[in-house]
Amino acid sequence: MTTNNDQDHLIPIDHPRYESLKYRHKIIEGMKALVVAEAGLIAHGRGECFDYMLGEKTNETAKDAIEAAVALLLTATHPVISVNGNTAALCPNELVDLSEIINAPLEINLFYRKEGRIEAIKKVLEEAGAKQILGLDELKMVEIEELSSNRRNVDPNGIKIADVVFVPLEDGDRTEALKKIGKKIVAVDLNPISRTSIWADITIVDNIVRVVPEMIKIAKKLKETDEKNLKNIIKRFDNKKNIQFSLNTIIKYTKKQKKKTFIKLKKKNKNQNLIK
Numbered sequence: 001m002t003t004n005n006d007q008d009h010l011i012p013i014d015h016p017r018y019e020s021l022k023y024r025h026k027i028i029e030g031m032k033a034l035v036v037a038e039a040g041l042i043a044h045g046r047g048e049c050f051d052y053m054l055g056e057k058t059n060e061t062a063k064d065a066i067e068a069a070v071a072l073l074l075t076a077t078h079p080v081i082s083v084n085g086n087t088a089a090l091c092p093n094e095l096v097d098l099s100e101i102i103n104a105p106l107e108i109n110l111f112y113r114k115e116g117r118i119e120a121i122k123k124v125l126e127e128a129g130a131k132q133i134l135g136l137d138e139l140k141m142v143e144i145e146e147l148s149s150n151r152r153n154v155d156p157n158g159i160k161i162a163d164v165v166f167v168p169l170e171d172g173d174r175t176e177a178l179k180k181i182g183k184k185i186v187a188v189d190l191n192p193i194s195r196t197s198i199w200a201d202i203t204i205v206d207n208i209v210r211v212v213p214e215m216i217k218i219a220k221k222l223k224e225t226d227e228k229n230l231k232n233i234i235k236r237f238d239n240k241k242n243i244q245f246s247l248n249t250i251i252k253y254t255k256k257q258k259k260k261t262f263i264k265l266k267k268k269n270k271n272q273n274l275i276k
């Protein structure tokens with residue numbers, strides 16, 4: 001009998017969309033292992049669409065935002081990395097490395113709390129080398145006001161006391177709630193006009209799979225510099241401009257593609273006319 005579980009396939013490395021398909025596959029595998037919620041698949045698709053329009057690469061604007069984000073996390077007293085199913089499925093090893101380098105604990109915080117999901121994500125993070133994971137003990141969790149869903153529960157040793165929270169692929173309601181209780185927010189969101197992107201203090205408009213490795217690289221460098229330099233980087237950063245530049249990148253890329261596609265279509269039409 002054919003089931004949804006029979007979709008395993010090998011993606012040839014020379015496939016033009018190899019990278020994209022590889023991560024799509026990781027999300028599907030994550031869903032089968034309970035790590036990713038069904039809705040996480042759709043959220044991934046929404047992200048892919050924006051990634052396409054950004055040229056599927058880390059642009060200069062995102063690089064500046066990454067530098068500011070790392071500086072803010074390094075100067076924080078209690079930085080925390082909030083982990084959901086999609087991020088755990090896409091880049092668990094890198095999340096663990098980043099957590100160690102910037103000295104920020106990982107806290108599992110989910111939108112969809114299906115039975116067994118927290119354990120599944122815990123397993124993925126532990127296999128990636130995580131030694132300490134917050135957000136596991138439901139009984140010890142405390143509530144944050146401003147949020148009605150079950151994600152109002154946070155770890156008393158994590159997000160509750162955090163001054164800076166790193167929230168990759170976050171929902172707008174939660175970002176807004178965290179802002180309202182005074183947290184500084186670093187977001188990763190491929191959609192520069194999502195509510196999360198607009199509410200965050202620093203919005204990295206790029207794919208999480210490229211962002212975290214870049215953050216690790218920058219953190220290694222910035223850890224060697226002094227506090228004054230870090231504060232200057234943060235001061236120079238303007239999130240309003242960052243979002244505008246990210247939108248400009250999409251506009252420019254789309255215009256370029258419009259020209260390229262027009263040339264391709266013209267060639268195609270010519271060839272077809274020859275065949276006729």
Ligand code: ATP
Pocket residue numbers: 043044045046047048050169170171172173188189190191194195196197206207208209
């Ligand atoms: P908001 O709640 O902020 O208004 P939304 O409801 O459109 O946004 P959510 O599903 O709540 O979206 O959040 C997921 C966000 O994560 C989306 O904006 C999506 O574009 C983004 N996203 C999905 N996959 C990735 C990825 N791999 N890297 C970065 N961002 C991603």
Ligand code: MG
Pocket residue numbers: 170171172173
């Ligand atoms: Mg949302």
